[in-house]
Amino acid sequence: MTTDHPPVEDWAVDFDHTDERYAANPFPIWDEIRSSACPIARTERYGGAWLPTRHADVSAIAYDTDHFSSRSILMSAVRPPLEAAPMGIAPPISSDPPFHGGARRVLLPAFSPQAVGKLEASTRAYCDELIDAMRGREVVDAATDYAQNIPVRVIATMLGFPLGDDDRFREFVVEVIEGVDLPPEARMDSMGALYEYLRAQIEDHTAHPRDDLTSFLLNAEIDGEQLGFEHVGRTIALLLLAGIDTTWSAIGASLFHLASTPGDRERLVAEPELVPTAVEELLRAYAPVTMARLVTEDIDFNGCPMKAEDWVLLPFPAANRDPEFLADADEVVIDREVNRHSAFGLGIHRCAGSHLARMELRVALEAWLDAFPTFTLADAHGVRWSGGQVRGPRRLPIAIG
Amino acid sequence: MISLRVKIDEASCEGHGRCYALAPALFEPDEIGNASVLGDGIVPAGEEDRARRAVANCPEHAIAIDAST
Ligand code: HEM
Numbered sequence: 271m272t273t274d275h276p277p278v279e280d281w282a283v284d285f286d287h288t289d290e291r292y293a294a295n296p297f298p299i300w301d302e303i304r305s306s307a308c309p310i311a312r313t314e315r316y317g318g319a320w321l322p323t324r325h326a327d328v329s330a331i332a333y334d335t336d337h338f339s340s341r342s343i344l345m346s347a348v349r350p351p352l353e354a355a356p357m358g359i360a361p362p363i364s365s366d367p368p369f370h371g372g373a374r375r376v377l378l379p380a381f382s383p384q385a386v387g388k389l390e391a392s393t394r395a396y397c398d399e400l401i402d403a404m405r406g407r408e409v410v411d412a413a414t415d416y417a418q419n420i421p422v423r424v425i426a427t428m429l430g431f432p433l434g435d436d437d438r439f440r441e442f443v444v445e446v447i448e449g450v451d452l453p454p455e456a457r458m459d460s461m462g463a464l465y466e467y468l469r470a471q472i473e474d475h476t477a478h479p480r481d482d483l484t485s486f487l488l489n490a491e492i493d494g495e496q497l498g499f500e501h502v503g504r505t506i507a508l509l510l511l512a513g514i515d516t517t518w519s520a521i522g523a524s525l526f527h528l529a530s531t532p533g534d535r536e537r538l539v540a541e542p543e544l545v546p547t548a549v550e551e552l553l554r555a556y557a558p559v560t561m562a563r564l565v566t567e568d569i570d571f572n573g574c575p576m577k578a579e580d581w582v583l584l585p586f587p588a589a590n591r592d593p594e595f596l597a598d599a600d601e602v603v604i605d606r607e608v609n610r611h612s613a614f615g616l617g618i619h620r621c622a623g624s625h626l627a628r629m630e631l632r633v634a635l636e637a638w639l640d641a642f643p644t645f646t647l648a649d650a651h652g653v654r655w656s657g658g659q660v661r662g663p664r665r666l667p668i669a670i671g
Numbered sequence: 672m673i674s675l676r677v678k679i680d681e682a683s684c685e686g687h688g689r690c691y692a693l694a695p696a697l698f699e700p701d702e703i704g705n706a707s708v709l710g711d712g713i714v715p716a717g718e719e720d721r722a723r724r725a726v727a728n729c730p731e732h733a734i735a736i737d738a739s740t
Pocket residue numbers: 340343362363364374377421425508509510512513514516517520557558559561562586613614615616618619620621622623624626627628
């Protein structure tokens with residue numbers, strides 16, 4: 271942690287989502303705020319921000335795109351310039367209506383359930399390949415030996431990047447994602463390397479169009495106009511940033527739960543048809559993603575005097591565990607039948623990759639449970655969770671037996 | 672005879688896809704992943720539980736279920 275993040279003393283008026291305790295175990299923090307007199311916490315850090323914890327508040331804010339802008343969805347000390355709206359740096363996630371609709375619409379067909387279905391067999395084959403490489407070892411790191419690799423390979427395949435480049439490509443991506451704490455110059459270097467790689471791939475696709483997502487984006491039109499090199503490059507960067515550490519986190523958190531809850535693991539091994547239901551419950555209880563919004567004009571929100579340019583975090587994982595929203599919200603009920611969770615957000619920004627992410631998560635669990643039906647946590651103290659807005663295990667030592 | 676009928680509010684549906692995963696005999700995805708009701712939305716015998724589960728799991732509260740005569 272850097273010096274501008276002193277440890278949090280009072281979560282109600284000085285919260286910080288990068289605090290180590292928040293990364294390790296945010297649930298009691300959300301519970302405390304949610305059940306206090308004011309269920310929306312405040313901090314003066316980051317130039318002023320709010321943290322709602324009730325499902326009703328999180329959904330009301332997600333739906334109110336007039337007062338809560340997506341101009342930036344990642345909270346930091348720096349706010350992107352007002353002129354960035356309504357497109358933002360990475361459409362559609364950073365866009366507001368009316369620009370948002372078109373930028374989102376171009377992406378959706380590539381991520382429809384039908385399109386995603388075609389990727390299932392190759393995803394399963396790749397999971398099996400990763401598993402074969404782990405066989406014979408006693409303890410593996412399920413985060414880096416398994417979970418992390420899956421979304422990287424899937425998106426690289428969709429984009430039509432050379433599979434021989436897999437390792438290089440993963441290094442770029444991980445450097446960019448993990449490098450968020452590095453000084454700006456080092457960060458520019460890793461972004462620069464990724465950018466150069468993407469430029470070469472896009473140029474190659476421009477010269478030799480083929481049947482893949484990169485060519486699809488290069489041909490796509492909004493209102494009769496092609497997207498252009500810049501928009502395509504930014505969208506691909508978004509797909510990498512939005513699709514990789516999120517899915518990696520969801521696969522890892524699910525394996526963490528099953529490794530530390532033998533009853534649930536045994537049940538899924540015995541009843542594999544329950545996996546899709548379990549996937550929804552694991553997504554609910556370990557929802558990896560918290561988004562941010564910027565307040566557009568002064569507003570009194572349920573008694574909170576929100577000011578223009580204040581940040582508001584949308585902790586979908588806290589909303590999913592609100593006892594007013596769901597009975598036994600704090601428990602993982604692997605066969606839960608009523609589960610209106612919002613792990614993929616609510617309203618117009620509903621995760622465009624949700625069908626892909628679900629397929630990856632289900633297939634990754636099915637392949638793992640087939641191969642290692644009796645896995646357990648090798649070292650509970652060796653598990654490390656990422657902090658910030660995407661939460662998942664970054665180190666996950668599992669004994670595969 | 673009274674049977675159930677499901678209906679989707681197109682303005683609220685955001686394509687989470689819970690309904691067509693839970694009740695594929697009642698709902699199907701369009702090319703962007705939003706849901707439409709199959710046929711006239713009348714729930715055939717034996718599909719009532721799946722219909723109710725779809726309604727109860729839609730994150731956007733976009734599915735209505737009514738008795739239809
Ligand atoms: C389990 C894994 C994932 C989770 C939990 C997740 C979560 C989310 C959430 C909560 C949002 C809403 C953002 C907001 O309200 O501001 C979102 C948006 C988005 N996600 Fe995901 N995501 C996952 C995987 C993916 C994948 C695999 C892709 C694509 C490769 C992807 C692409 C996107 C895109 C493009 C958006 C922006 C949609 C829009 O603004 O209209 N995500 N995601």
